[in-house]
Amino acid sequence: MTNESVPLYQTLANELRDAMSDGRLSAGARLPSVREAAHSRGLSINTVLAAYRQLEARGFVEARPQSGYFVRSRLAAPPAPEAGARAVRPRPIEPAVLDRIASVVAAQADPEHVDLSLACPKGGDFYPAARLARLVADTARRHPHLIGDYSLPPGSRRLRREIARHAQALGLSMESDEIVLTNGCMEALQFALRTVTRPGDAVAMESPTYFNLIPLAKRLGLQIIELPTHPERGLSLDALEMLLSEQRIKAVVCMPDVHNPLGTSMPLAAKRRLASLATEYRVPVIEDALYAELQYATPLQPAVKSFDRDDWVILCASYTKTLAPGFRIGWMEAGRFHREVADLKFCSSVAQPAVLCEALGTFLEDGGYTQHLRRLRRLYASQIDRLRGVIDEVFPTGTRATDPTGGFLLWVELPEGCDANRLFDAALAHGISITPGTLFSPSGRYDRHLRLSGCYPFSDRHIHALVTLGQLAAEQCRGR
Amino acid sequence: MTNESVPLYQTLANELRDAMSDGRLSAGARLPSVREAAHSRGLSINTVLAAYRQLEARGFVEARPQSGYFVRSRLAAPPAPEAGARAVRPRPIEPAVLDRIASVVAAQADPEHVDLSLACPKGGDFYPAARLARLVADTARRHPHLIGDYSLPPGSRRLRREIARHAQALGLSMESDEIVLTNGCMEALQFALRTVTRPGDAVAMESPTYFNLIPLAKRLGLQIIELPTHPERGLSLDALEMLLSEQRIKAVVCMPDVHNPLGTSMPLAAKRRLASLATEYRVPVIEDALYAELQYATPLQPAVKSFDRDDWVILCASYTKTLAPGFRIGWMEAGRFHREVADLKFCSSVAQPAVLCEALGTFLEDGGYTQHLRRLRRLYASQIDRLRGVIDEVFPTGTRATDPTGGFLLWVELPEGCDANRLFDAALAHGISITPGTLFSPSGRYDRHLRLSGCYPFSDRHIHALVTLGQLAAEQCRGR
Structure with a gap:
């Protein structure tokens, strides 16, 4: 030719x-x-x-x-998880998993480490900190009573109205009175679980799942049943339906959009089916939408809650990852559990600081949020591409990684012979903090996996840390 | 003569x-x-x-x-509570009490009402709102990273150091590392109870007790055993010791200084004995010190925790009533339960907003707090005197009231024939909100009692509301 x-x-x-x-x-x-x-x-x-x-x-x-x-990076995706067999029985939470979570959190907090672990930027200009600071300053000066007076529930009407307005982008139609403000998304998840479960109950969670749900479930006396969760197909609805048909769980906790740690989202048809299962089996679905607005593609894929006909979905979210990491303002729309959740907030922590709520409400009102999100999506998309590229270059052959649909997190599978816990220890000895995969399941699975964050400027220091990490992983492979 | x-x-x-x-x-x-x-x-x-x-x-x-x-007002003190017999068995929490709490809280939030109910000022110059607002503004502008970065636990070292320093005035010797920051005192109480109890356990609480502990206990599946609590002698330690000797409770919750609703404090000898009982019976004492710094007399009487030899006392406090009602920054020193409490904070709501913590730490550092408290104590002492005087004049003969040792709350006993719940309803019809005594025990006791707040300027509107309240009470007496 x-x-x-x-x-x-x-x-x-x-x-x-x-x-x-x-x-x-x-x-x-x-x-x-x-x-x-x-x-x-x-x-x-x-x-x-x-x-x-x-x-x-x-x-x-x-x-x-x-x-x-x-x-695009040529990293292969990790293989699909095994079939649903492992979803059938709760396994006890491994104490070693809780210990490991504590070690990783301590490593994240150490300012001396190069942090490839924390799911939030430290420094950089990812968030409009200076503009928010000015808004806080203006709000405090103009309305000192927000500081001198008690912050009464349900809190800033302006903020709740704006939350409802922006939630339309996720296909949600809410009234401001249906929104309960919380201390970040974590308090929303806490309230959701405390409202729909009692100690001894079993709940279904994704595998892998956001790690902080594991100590929370433990403290609430809950058993966790792991649902295999595929980077592209989302949690196994067949496995879930089997559990539901046997009436063995009191709630499902999931992160259908921009999953932590996978970085990927559930297809629309699966979301629709999940919402139907909730109604059919009358089971609460706790939908963690923390990163949902960070989907790279717009218009955003709608949340599971948008298909929720009978108010079984409890949506939990926050501005911690999208706009104001330091405000700790989250929110929830608890559907049929609204009254119970609002009462629980009052006797658990009363309210959020009024001055921050009002400042956030003002930011959301003036249109800057939509532009900020547009910029942030592009930024994080290129950060993740860059990260995938570096992993591709410096990690041992056979390393695979998810191809995120949003956010700044990535799930890496290392080749045979690697051990994520040992890699965490080895990296820490080099002053590098990472998040080993073993944190993301109550039984300590995923010992060849890592969650890596891409929410930092790619300085020489960070590139060097990634190179070192790749070398440490390669040494493990060779030494197998 | x-x-x-x-x-x-x-x-x-x-x-x-x-x-x-x-x-x-x-x-x-x-x-x-x-x-x-x-x-x-x-x-x-x-x-x-x-x-x-x-x-x-x-x-x-x-x-x-x-x-x-x-x-001083010549109002008589309420009679001592009956002997300890009522402490011997847990009584179920009356659903009517929870409903009544919800009605009262809703009435407090209505800006149209003359509020004699809320335990915090609305407006007025009780707190240095403008100075705090400037501090928040300065802190936000100088350190925008406190807004743009994730608020990591354990939070502002400056604030924790200053908390430890000021706690010395209550006889407490603490390290900053022993302090866990919380979303107000309510979250501290929540964590204390969640750490030392499991559902089904019984806990001892004062009677009357701070009302929001009742729905909290209910949500945690706890049984409440009421301990008779005398305005001058504090909770009945004889009744407590009987319970402890029978090993029937998992914790004691109490407010030894400037009690809500009584306004009074426990004598020093009783505090010492309570601390000894904690050690002897190895039972956690959850000491709510929310108003302890508002004792009128200085030097302040030391907290029960100051006599705590073996770290059984969990001290819970906040700046909500003493300095910054709108910040919602509380703290706890959990003694032997420190690690568990710190972990619970992380998986329940992670951290408090860094910018507010830093601003508060700065205020506490520069010496303004001591002067502010001095002024506030004098102000609240005269407010309470004024309130007692008005009650003395306008309430029906036979009305009694406690003689507070600090703070801005007062416990009123109405004459025979009065009914606090009906009085609440009647007052509300006149646009006046009060707190009926029935909120302050899980079994709905104290139906002839009110808690009144004195944290507002004595405007004509407030005086008129008190006069109306006295007339409504007098009508009830006559109609008995």
């Missing part, structure tokens, strides 16, 4: 693929704009577009709205 | 007593200063002092440091 018989767009596509193979174009790099490429190569816009679209269709690049085309 | 045989100081004392009897000197009025009285009457300073001291010894006036002598 001579060059002449190859269409022009294919020649361009092949050239770009070669550049990706030999590293001239690395993961996360932006392709020249269609217009630029057309101009510099003397091609028509349609030709360039055809090349870019082929690369996109084959998974080599991805289009990001208003940003252009970016090279 | 002629006038000549009466010492000069006695003549003066008698004159002043006459003036109090016929209303020329009403409750809360300030006597002329010793120097003024000596000058205007041509007496020696010692003679005037002797008269004032006799009046003080007999309970007609009280001396307030740096302020002078003030006429």
